[in-house]
Amino acid sequence: MSRPPPPPAANPVYRLPPPLFNARCWACWFSLVLIALVGVSFVSLDLQWSAFLSAEAARSMGRFIGEFFPPDVSSGFLTKVLKGTVETLAMSALGTVLAAVAGLVLALPASRLHAGDAAWLRSPARLLLNALRSIPELVWAALLLISAGLGPFAGTLALACHTSGVLGRLYAEAIENAPPGPGFALRAQGIGGIRVFLYATLPQVLPQLVSYTLYRWENNIRAAAVLGVVGAGGLGQLLAFHMGLFHMNKTATILGAMVLLVVLVDALSYGLRRVMTR
Amino acid sequence: MIVGVIREIRDRPKRDPAWLARVFWIGVGLVLLWPLLVATEFRPLALFDAQSRESTRRFLSAMLPPATNGEFLWLVLREAWRTVAIATAGIALALLVAIPATLLSVRVLSVSALSGRMAPAAFACRQLIRWALILLRSIPELIWALVFVRVVGLGPTSGVLAIALTYGGMLGKVYGEILESGDSHVALTLLRNGSGRLQTFLYGVLPQNAAELTSYTVYRWECAIRSSVVLGFVGAGGLGQQLDSSMKMFAGAEVCTMLLVFVALVGFADYVSSWLRRQLG
């Protein structure tokens, strides 16, 4: 005996849309794969935890650290360290500035500016940014030494090359995630791409872009300090020289200068970010 | 009415008040640029002189064609896996450091800050943790790796630990910044209505920022892969060590293969990252 169909409701019954259910499943699977990956990594690496955590290791480390003290603070050496510090600072700052300009230029073709944007150049531009980004600064420096010679110029270019890939990608993502409202209104008036970008998108993402750039400067100062290991100038070159000769107290001074420099740039970057995004 | 018109003419603005400030700051920027160019010996034209062009040409021709013999490829792939494993293990340990540090250091989860000023003890505790993270971050991982190599010997352990310490600091600091720069309205409302801090984090802070946190973590994982390559130069194993030895032997073709493998590796990590962001958002 069939029941009569129920009369239609005044308001439809609320239902959860299916994809939300799917997403939870994916998250489970993904977490599982992640844990498996981490587990396999630890197992396949054959890590020597016992060697690290033994008393012998602690003594060895203590001896090693002891060789650092007292650090060499003679005025002649300090002058050299100061020169190296200035060089490293300049390398990181100029490299970051060049990278910001190049990154912005590359980010425009690499982002889908609005929902209907065909963005033909998106894939090639992203490929280029990835290529720039994948190669670490040290390797760029080693490669660029061939064209630019020894010294901080190669280091600056190496930082610029690598960082433009990083910043370009971050900029492109920020541009793609910008709220679409202002751009939509300008496009409805028939205004073309570059002006929509300058009047609607850039004002919205500029604090983020500045923040990313300043943050990259913090990273670049650490990279710049180390680039000298391959001969690209700055504190790194001094460090490699003295470490190779086992002048541990001079090395300690250089390390101290590196840490101070990093903390200084860190604080500057933080302060600037606070001021600019007020 | 005449008075109204006169007042209107007097009030009508003619000049942009922000103009002088803009000109000033542009001037400051240009003034700072000059010493930077001098200190870095910035000579772009030197890239194009005869000697540079010759050595560049010679190097580029040595790089092509890239080395593709089976044994070498197998070696490169094995070392590439070891590099990824070092980075993954390092990041996993870094998370153990970063997550508790973040929870303890963000302002948005502060109960005492709800009514305006944070309590001094809470503030001091948070600052202490922030400074600890900054210290961990400031020391380049190469230095940590050198110390650990002296203690543990050559091999991946020093690389993993160096990455764990440095990236723990980095992740902790940036997680804190992401959480604090996000919209804190939801979290504040939950705290004001009496939720616990962990509850507020899970219900109010995490959902909003999960996509950004995850994408930053995956981005840092890619960075860790690059770091582990750099650490390989000081003996922490993986692709970096191989690259170092190939470069010292001037084997351009092998260098080229390894660079191509890098780019592919990072491209793959990028793909995973964007897939994840799509799933999350």
Next chain:
Amino acid sequence: MRLELERIEARHPAARPESPAALSIQALTLAAGEQVAVIGPSGAGKTTLLEVAAGAIRPKAGEVRLDGQDPWALGSRGQQRLRGRLFLAPQVPPLPPRQRVVTAVLAGRLPAMSLWSSLRSLFYPVDIPAAHAALEAFDLGDKLFERVDRLSGGERQRVGLARGLLTPASLWLIDEPLSSLDPSRARQALGSLVEVARARGITLLVTLHQVDAALANFSRIVGLRDGTMAFDLPVGEVTNDHLKRLYAQFEDELIPALGGSATAEPTLPGAERPTVSVAPPAMHCR
């Protein structure tokens, strides 16, 4: 600009293909210089109507004609030129938060500016007096150099309207211009809009929730409900019966904006209260 919509079927861009059309208009024509208000409850498709008229959403069926030209039949250059002659003001003011009001308002003039003057204007605004005059029309002259995110919601909405005064457009499509404004400001803003449009011969299509304001300021009213046109009448022929049927089950959205209590029925200016009460539409209750 003359606006014609014929047999339009349009869907929201994010909607699924099998979902019902958000908008289904048989015919709607605005002569050049005409001023029309569109009223209707939430979800009636008022925003979709404006976006279709602006050539921002491509309708699944039917034709849009702006001064006799179909924007979707033109190449992209022609489309951009045509769009430069209209102005669409979304409900949420499309102003970048950290931009200054002067730049945000002058952005309306971009279709008429060359690339060089657009770039120059970013560093130093090219026409400060014009921006000031446009803001003065909405009583915002003193906010000329403020940042947009330092304004209140109502002020931002008025800045969005002021932008329209600087456009070279001959068709204004305005979505809910009074939603964040209190009654006196709403009166002033709508009055300015209508006056400027009349003085310049601009075709005006405005969607409103404030039925009183619509009835008081416009000579032709279109009622939209569930994506279809309920009526398209000169204001003198719109009766309370029409309004009741339009807003059936959404009575709480009838907002008298120009005075009167929230519970009062919107009455036509000069009309008398009907003595015979109309029976409420039959409702199916579960």
